[in-house]
Amino acid sequence: MRDFSxxxxxxxxxxxxxxHNLDGFGAGxxxxxxxxxxxxxxxxxxxxxxxxxxxxxVEIGDRVRAAGMEVVGLCRTPFLVGSDxxxxxxxxxxxxxxxxxxxxxxxxxxxxxxxxxxxxxIAESKKxxxxxxxxLAPYAAERGVKLALEPLNxxxxxxRTCIYTVQDALDVCNAVDAPNVGVAVDVYHVWWDRNLAASxxxxxxxIFGYHICDWLENTTHMLLxxxxxxxxxxxxxxxxxxxxHAGYAGACEVEIFSAQNWWKKDPNDxxxxxxxxFRSDC
Amino acid sequence: MRDFSxxxxxxxxxxxxxxHNLDGFGAGxxxxxxxxxxxxxxxxxxxxxxxxxxxxxVEIGDRVRAAGMEVVGLCRTPFLVGSDxxxxxxxxxxxxxxxxxxxxxxxxxxxxxxxxxxxxxIAESKKxxxxxxxxLAPYAAERGVKLALEPLNxxxxxxRTCIYTVQDALDVCNAVDAPNVGVAVDVYHVWWDRNLAASxxxxxxxIFGYHICDWLENTTHMLLxxxxxxxxxxxxxxxxxxxxHAGYAGACEVEIFSAQNWWKKDPNDxxxxxxxxFRSDC
Numbered sequence: 001m002r003d004f005s006x007x008x009x010x011x012x013x014x015x016x017x018x019x020h021n022l023d024g025f026g027a028g029x030x031x032x033x034x035x036x037x038x039x040x041x042x043x044x045x046x047x048x049x050x051x052x053x054x055x056x057x058v059e060i061g062d063r064v065r066a067a068g069m070e071v072v073g074l075c076r077t078p079f080l081v082g083s084d085x086x087x088x089x090x091x092x093x094x095x096x097x098x099x100x101x102x103x104x105x106x107x108x109x110x111x112x113x114x115x116x117x118x119x120x121x122i123a124e125s126k127k128x129x130x131x132x133x134x135x136l137a138p139y140a141a142e143r144g145v146k147l148a149l150e151p152l153n154x155x156x157x158x159x160r161t162c163i164y165t166v167q168d169a170l171d172v173c174n175a176v177d178a179p180n181v182g183v184a185v186d187v188y189h190v191w192w193d194r195n196l197a198a199s200x201x202x203x204x205x206x207i208f209g210y211h212i213c214d215w216l217e218n219t220t221h222m223l224l225x226x227x228x229x230x231x232x233x234x235x236x237x238x239x240x241x242x243x244x245h246a247g248y249a250g251a252c253e254v255e256i257f258s259a260q261n262w263w264k265k266d267p268n269d270x271x272x273x274x275x276x277x278f279r280s281d282c
Numbered sequence: 283m284r285d286f287s288x289x290x291x292x293x294x295x296x297x298x299x300x301x302h303n304l305d306g307f308g309a310g311x312x313x314x315x316x317x318x319x320x321x322x323x324x325x326x327x328x329x330x331x332x333x334x335x336x337x338x339x340v341e342i343g344d345r346v347r348a349a350g351m352e353v354v355g356l357c358r359t360p361f362l363v364g365s366d367x368x369x370x371x372x373x374x375x376x377x378x379x380x381x382x383x384x385x386x387x388x389x390x391x392x393x394x395x396x397x398x399x400x401x402x403x404i405a406e407s408k409k410x411x412x413x414x415x416x417x418l419a420p421y422a423a424e425r426g427v428k429l430a431l432e433p434l435n436x437x438x439x440x441x442r443t444c445i446y447t448v449q450d451a452l453d454v455c456n457a458v459d460a461p462n463v464g465v466a467v468d469v470y471h472v473w474w475d476r477n478l479a480a481s482x483x484x485x486x487x488x489i490f491g492y493h494i495c496d497w498l499e500n501t502t503h504m505l506l507x508x509x510x511x512x513x514x515x516x517x518x519x520x521x522x523x524x525x526x527h528a529g530y531a532g533a534c535e536v537e538i539f540s541a542q543n544w545w546k547k548d549p550n551d552x553x554x555x556x557x558x559x560f561r562s563d564c
Contacts, residue, residue, distance in 0.1 A: 121517030154474045155437030158499040158515050164474045192436045192446045217440040222504055233440050235403030
C-alpha cells in the first residue's frame with residue numbers, strides 16, 4: 001500500500017467537489033482557475049464534467065498537461081438504461097467518448113441509469129446495460145478510452161443505477177468481456193459492503209478509478225451531503241488497501257457533493273483541506 | 283410458493299403504514315380502531331410499535347386475538363450499537379422484550395443502530411452488536427420471544443444500522459448462535475441485492491419476518507417515501523419466492539412510511555388498497 005502520509009502526488013480533484021456540476025453552487029471557478037489552483041498544490045490531476053468542457057476539450061486537456069497534471073477522468077456517459085435514457089442515446093454516448101478522447105483522458109465514467117421501464121428487480125436492467133456497454137466498448141477502444149462502470153449506493157436504485165456493488169459491476173464487465181470496460185470504486189457508494197475487498201480482488205486490473213470522500217454518520221440528503229475524508233465512518237485506509245491490493249496504482253479522486261457545507265466554502269480552503277485530509281485520513 | 287391471488291389470509295399490517303409511528307401523521311386511529319378494521323378485512327394480524335402500546339400490552343394482545351388475528355410482531359428494541367444507544371440500554375432492551383411477551387407476539391424486531399463511535403467501517407460495530415444480542419437472547423428466550431435482526435438499505439448506514447444485507451444479518455446470527463435470533467427480510471431494504479435469494483436460502487428457518495412495500499423509481503425522501511406494493515421497481519413475487527423457498531410460511535407484513543402520500547389518505551382506503559395489491563402484486 002502506498003504511503004501518502006507525506007505525499008499527495010496521487011491526489012486528484014473531481015470538480016463536483018467545488019460545486020461545479022450544479023448551477024448556483026460553488027464559487028463559479030473556470031476550468032482554468034481550477035487547473036491553476038490544483039497545479040499550485042502539486043496534485044496529480046483533475047476529473048471534469050462534460051458541462052464544464054463544452055467545445056474546449058482539446059484546449060482544456062492541453063492546459064492541464066502544460067500545468068504538469070493529467071486529466072484523470074471525465075463524468076460521464078448518458079444513462080444507458082432506465083426511464084431517463086436520452087432519445088439520442090448512441091449519439092450522446094459517442095459524444096461523451098469523443099470528448100474524453102479530445103481531453104486526452106483515459107477514463108470515462110458510466111453511471112448506468114435505473115430500472116428499465118416495464119421490468120422489476122435487477123436482472124433485466126443489468127442485461128440491457130451490458131448489451132449497450134458492449135455496443136459502446138469498441139468505439140471507445142478505437143479512441144483510447146476506457147469505460148468505468150460505477151456502482152452506486154442502493155439508495156440510488158430505481159432512477160439512477162442498476163448496479164449497486166463492485167460485484168454487480170463485475171457481472172456487467174464479465175458479460176461485455178472487453179479489455180477497456182472496468183469499474184470505478186467510490187467509497188461513498190460501497191464503503192458498507194462486506195464483500196468489497198473480495199470484489200476488488202476479483203476486479204483486479206479492471207479497477208479504472210478510485211473515488212474518495214466520506215460517509216457522514218448523519219447523512220441529511222440523498223445526493224448532496226457527502227463528507228470530507230475523515231469526517232465520516234468509512235474506513236478509507238482499509239478500502240484503499242483493498243483497491244491497491246487488487247493492483248490499482250492510479251489517482252485518488254476526491255468527489256464531494258456537499259451543497260450545505262463544502263460548496264459554500266472558498267474553493268482554496270476546500271483544496272487545502274483535501275490535501276491535508278488525504279495525507280492524514282486516506 | 284403460496285398462491286395469494288385470491289387469498290389475503292397471510293396479510294398483516296405494520297401500523298407504520300397508517301402513520302402511527304410519528305406524531306402528526308396518519309389519522310390518529312387507536313389500536314382498537316386498527317384491530318377492528320384489520321379484522322373486518324380478514325387479515326392475519328398486526329405489528330405494533332412500542333409507543334402505541336404503553337402499559338396496555340396484555341389488553342391489546344388479547345383484543346387482537348379475540349378478533350381472530352395474531353400480534354405478528356413488535357417494533358423494536360432500542361439501538362444496540364452506535365451513537366444513539368440509550369444510557370439505560372439493557373433496561374430498555376429488556377422492557378421491549380417484556381412488552382413483546384406481554385403482547386403475546388413471537389417476534390421483536392431489532393434495528394441495530396449505526397457505526398460505533400470511535401470506529402470506522404463495518405466490522406467492529408457488527409462485533410459489538412453480536413455481543414449485545416448475545417446478552418439479550420437468553421432473556422428473550424425465557425419469555426418466548428424471537429429477535430429478528432433487520433438489515434437496512436445502505437443509505438441508513440452511519441446512524442441507523444450496521445447491517446446492510448441478509449448476509450450481514452446472518453454474520454451476526456452465526457456469531458450469536460442462539461435459536462431465537464434470526465432475520466427480518468424487508469423488501470424496501472434488500473430488493474436490490476444480487477445475493478438475496480442465496481442469502482435467504484442460507485438463512486432458512488432463521489427468517490422470522492417478511493416485510494413488504496415497494497421501492498419507488500423516484501424516491502424523494504430517505505425515510506418517508508416508501509411505495510405501495512406494485513407502485514415501484516422491486517420484484518415482489520421473486521423475493522417472496524426466495525423467502526418461501528427458504529422455508530418461511532408466516533405473515534407478510536406491510537410497512538409503508540409515506541408522509542406525503544399514504545399517510546394523508548383515509549386509513550380505510552389504505553387498508554383496502556393493501557388487500558388488493560397483496561393479491562395482485564405480491
